[in-house]
Amino acid sequence: MSPRLFFRVMGLEARAHMSYRADFWTQAVVGFLGHFALAWFLWKAMFRESGREAIGGYDFPGMMVYYVTVLLLGKLVAGREYEAGVSGEIYQGTLTRYLLFPGRYLPFKYAQHLGSMAPSAVQVLLFAVVAALFTGLVPGPLEIARGALALLVGNLLHFLLSYCIQLVAFWADNVWSLEVGKRFIMTLLGGFTVPLAVFPAGMKPWLEALPFRFFYDFPVRATLGRMGAAEWALGIAVAALWCVALWLLGRWIWWRGQLRYTGVGI
Amino acid sequence: MIETTRLSKTFHVHKKAPGLMASVRGLFRRERIAKHAVREVSFRIEEGEIVGLVGANGAGKTTLVKMLAGIIHPTAGEARVLGHVPWERDDRLRRRLALIMGQKAQLWWDLPAADGFLLLKEIYRIPEEEYRKTLSYLASVLEIGKELHVQVRRLSLGERMKMELIAALLHGPRVVFLDEPTIGLDLSAQRAIRDFILAYREEHAPAMILTSHYMEDIQRLCKRIMILRDGALVYDGSLAQVAERYADHKVITAHLRRDAGGGPPPALRSMGPEGPMGGVAGGEIVEQDATVLKVRVPRGETAAAAARILQLYPVADLAIEEPDIGTIIERILREKGEVMG
Numbered sequence: 001m002s003p004r005l006f007f008r009v010m011g012l013e014a015r016a017h018m019s020y021r022a023d024f025w026t027q028a029v030v031g032f033l034g035h036f037a038l039a040w041f042l043w044k045a046m047f048r049e050s051g052r053e054a055i056g057g058y059d060f061p062g063m064m065v066y067y068v069t070v071l072l073l074g075k076l077v078a079g080r081e082y083e084a085g086v087s088g089e090i091y092q093g094t095l096t097r098y099l100l101f102p103g104r105y106l107p108f109k110y111a112q113h114l115g116s117m118a119p120s121a122v123q124v125l126l127f128a129v130v131a132a133l134f135t136g137l138v139p140g141p142l143e144i145a146r147g148a149l150a151l152l153v154g155n156l157l158h159f160l161l162s163y164c165i166q167l168v169a170f171w172a173d174n175v176w177s178l179e180v181g182k183r184f185i186m187t188l189l190g191g192f193t194v195p196l197a198v199f200p201a202g203m204k205p206w207l208e209a210l211p212f213r214f215f216y217d218f219p220v221r222a223t224l225g226r227m228g229a230a231e232w233a234l235g236i237a238v239a240a241l242w243c244v245a246l247w248l249l250g251r252w253i254w255w256r257g258q259l260r261y262t263g264v265g266i
Numbered sequence: 267m268i269e270t271t272r273l274s275k276t277f278h279v280h281k282k283a284p285g286l287m288a289s290v291r292g293l294f295r296r297e298r299i300a301k302h303a304v305r306e307v308s309f310r311i312e313e314g315e316i317v318g319l320v321g322a323n324g325a326g327k328t329t330l331v332k333m334l335a336g337i338i339h340p341t342a343g344e345a346r347v348l349g350h351v352p353w354e355r356d357d358r359l360r361r362r363l364a365l366i367m368g369q370k371a372q373l374w375w376d377l378p379a380a381d382g383f384l385l386l387k388e389i390y391r392i393p394e395e396e397y398r399k400t401l402s403y404l405a406s407v408l409e410i411g412k413e414l415h416v417q418v419r420r421l422s423l424g425e426r427m428k429m430e431l432i433a434a435l436l437h438g439p440r441v442v443f444l445d446e447p448t449i450g451l452d453l454s455a456q457r458a459i460r461d462f463i464l465a466y467r468e469e470h471a472p473a474m475i476l477t478s479h480y481m482e483d484i485q486r487l488c489k490r491i492m493i494l495r496d497g498a499l500v501y502d503g504s505l506a507q508v509a510e511r512y513a514d515h516k517v518i519t520a521h522l523r524r525d526a527g528g529g530p531p532p533a534l535r536s537m538g539p540e541g542p543m544g545g546v547a548g549g550e551i552v553e554q555d556a557t558v559l560k561v562r563v564p565r566g567e568t569a570a571a572a573a574r575i576l577q578l579y580p581v582a583d584l585a586i587e588e589p590d591i592g593t594i595i596e597r598i599l600r601e602k603g604e605v606m607g
Contacts, residue, residue: 005388012385016376097372099337100365101389102357262277263337 001107009108013115018122028123032071039067056197066195068131069220072124073147074192077154077215079117085109086162087169090257093264106163106250113159139223146232147223153239154214158186160246161211167250170257191217211242267441267473268311268334273343275304275329275497303329305497306343313440314471316463318478318488318505322599326497327477328367331443334475335365347441361390364439366447372433375419379429382418383436390437397436404432407462424455431459435466444476448483460486481592495599509588512598516568517552517587520559523580 018024047060058066086109089095098105132138139147165178172178187193190212199207207213218235221227227235281297282288304326311317319327332338334345336352336359345352350359373382387397405411408428413421418429427447434442444463448456460483467474476487484491484505491508493501501508549571553560559579563571568586575581 002388008385008388012374012377012381015381016374019376096332096337096365096367099355100335100360100363100372102360103389259339261338263332 001103001111005103006107006111009111010115013112014118017116017119020119024119024123027119028126031075032123032127035071036067040064043067056195056199058195058197063195065135065137065224066220068127068135069223070192070216072128072131073151073219073223074216075120075124076117076151077158077219078186079113079120079155085112086166087175090167090169090261091173091264093262095261096263099258099261105254106247109163110156110159114155139225143223143225147219149236150214150219150222150232150239153236153243154216154219157211157214157239157243157246160243160250164246164250164253167253167257170253170260186212186215189213190215191220208238211239211246214239214242267313268345268347268475269309270334270345271308271343272306273304273308273330273333273345274302274306274341275326275333275338276341277301277303302497304333304340304494307494307497307499308343309492309499309502311473311475313473314467315490316467316474316476316488318476318484318491319494320477320484320491320595321494325494325599327494328445329497330494331365331445331475331477335363335443336360337365361437362440363443364434364437364441365443365445366430366434367445372430373418373426376417378415379418379421379432380414382429382433383414386433386436392437396438400436400438401432404435407465408432408458424451424458427451427455427459428462431462438470440472442472442474444474444478446478447476448478448480456480456482463487481590481595485591491595493595493598501598505591508594508598509591510565513565513589513594515562515564515589517589518561518563518568518572518575519585519587520561520575520579520581521583522557522559523582 043055043060043063046055047063053059055063086095089098095105098108101108162179162182165182166175168175168178189196189207189210192215196204196207196213196217214235218239222232222235278298278300280292281299282292303324307326307330319330321327329338333340334347334352336347336355339353348359348362350356352359352363373379374385383397383401386392387394392400405414408431410425410428410432413425413429418426421429431447447463448459451459463474463476464487466472476483478484488505490503491501491505492499503511549561549563549567551559552562559575561571561575572584572586576584
């Protein structure tokens with residue numbers, strides 16, 4: 001797929017998703033403020049009841065900064081789960097048009113996925129400015145650069161993982177339960193529900209080996225400057241390896257699955 | 267251009283019995299049944315031909331088209347479209363092929379069709395000048411220029427179908443598969459689409475396969491038809507020959523002048539030698555009243571029967587018609603055994 005076509009697909013999808021104004025503001029308010037209020041009250045109670053100054057290396061203000069960053073960057077990792085459309089396309093037969101187009105399906109879907117994140121990107125920008133004004137915390141250029149690359153890799157990794165799950169639709173009549181399972185695992189083991197530093201030390205090697213930390217914990221800590229250059233570089237390399245593994249897995253599932261595609265109805 | 271040899275497709279589907287207990291049982295064990303959608307179909311289609319693919323629901327028409335468009339893989343057999351195996355999905359083939367499947371949208375519903383066309387321009391790498399020229403031509407022939415900038419979801423069914431046609435033909439395909447292109451459209455929209463397809467064929471001479479349940483589509487657009495029955499090709503030949511070969515009769519309709527009394531001529535009531543079919547072997551009266559006599563006669567007896575009617579009755583007007591093509595095809599579909607053209 002040519003870069004020109006990639007950006008054209010992205011732009012088109014961004015336009016389509018930006019046309020829903022009510023949805024934009026509902027997502028912004030519920031998705032961000034609602035989550036943040038929940039985290040605020042929950043952690044306030046935990047700090048008060050435990051009587052501790054810090055949990056997992058985070059004091060209460062630090063924990064809130066972590067949550068603000070997780071909520072903002074999380075939107076740019078998972079977006080609006082546009083890749084969920086893959087199973088729908090298999091079930092409804094709209095996959096057919098992509099099979100007719102010259103070019104590959106995966107880059108096309110990734111361009112659409114990135115385009116579908118345009119409203120999230122605007123929301124993140126908006127809230128990031130507000131958060132910076134309130135807290136006075138603005139990451140330096142190095143942190144922003146490291147965070148951006150971590151975010152990009154996390155986004156691709158999340159897309160590839162979801163893509164593999166969605167392709168199961170070639171065999172199963174419903175992949176919803178797999179999606180729910182994925183969401184539960186990635187929010188728990190990825191650092192969305194609680195920072196990974198809160199987990200027992202014995203779990204650390206497992207959490208580092210699995211791909212989920214690249215969705216939240218890794219880009220957030222990279223942006224907040226909570227990791228050194230070596231840890232960041234190693235993390236990027238591991239995430240890239242996961243991307244290659246999932247890409248290969250996706251290719252294999254696609255090849256096997258498209259043999260079963262009926263285009264709806266026989 | 268399009269060639270198939272013993273092309274077959276068998277689907278395996280899960281059988282689901284009705285009832286709650288059957289659903290519970292289905293959680294543990296499911297029975298699979300094989301459905302032979304297409305059976306050893308062989309044919310060849312040349313450049314500029316529009317071939318009508320006819321058959322009852324579930325006869326395998328759409329499955330055959332999907333295989334030729336490279337969307338699904340066959341179970342057995344071979345096919346070549348423009349020299350390529352379609353299900354290998356070589357980009358060189360996909361740049362010269364189009365599939366229009368009724369109202370299944372190729373366009374983006376939330377955006378105006380013009381935006382979708384721009385994307386297709388990039389996908390098919392259509393040069394700017396050629397794109398503008400083709401879009402302008404297609405939009406003007408289909409009389410849809412004003413709607414290009416309206417969100418696709420806000421267009422009427424007919425307008426959407428026209429946009430789908432433009433989307434499919436923008437890149438100037440050499441092979442076009444039209445699956446029910448007029449389904450659900452009103453009469454004027456159907457006519458517009460048919461006229462457009464004919465005009466497009468005249469100008470670009472692609473090979474086309476058309477599937478439709480509307481016999482008018484087939485009659486207007488196709489000189490050659492292929493009839494599929496239970497997945498097997500039972501007829502492949504000219505549309506005109508179908509009537510000649512498989513309709514063993516013609517229908518003669520005579521409009522009669524009323525006699526002085528206003529009643530039907532007495533002999534009309536008779537099936538005996540003195541009646542209109544007297545001396546015509548195998549003829550039968552289909553309809554009769556004071557002013558109309560309709561008879562069904564064997565193809566070879568048409569002239570004799572017409573002459574006898576003219577001789578016996580005060581005929582104001584006389585028409586000799588082939589039986590309805592739809593009826594003939596229905597008959598072929600009901601019959602058993604080979605009827606290859």
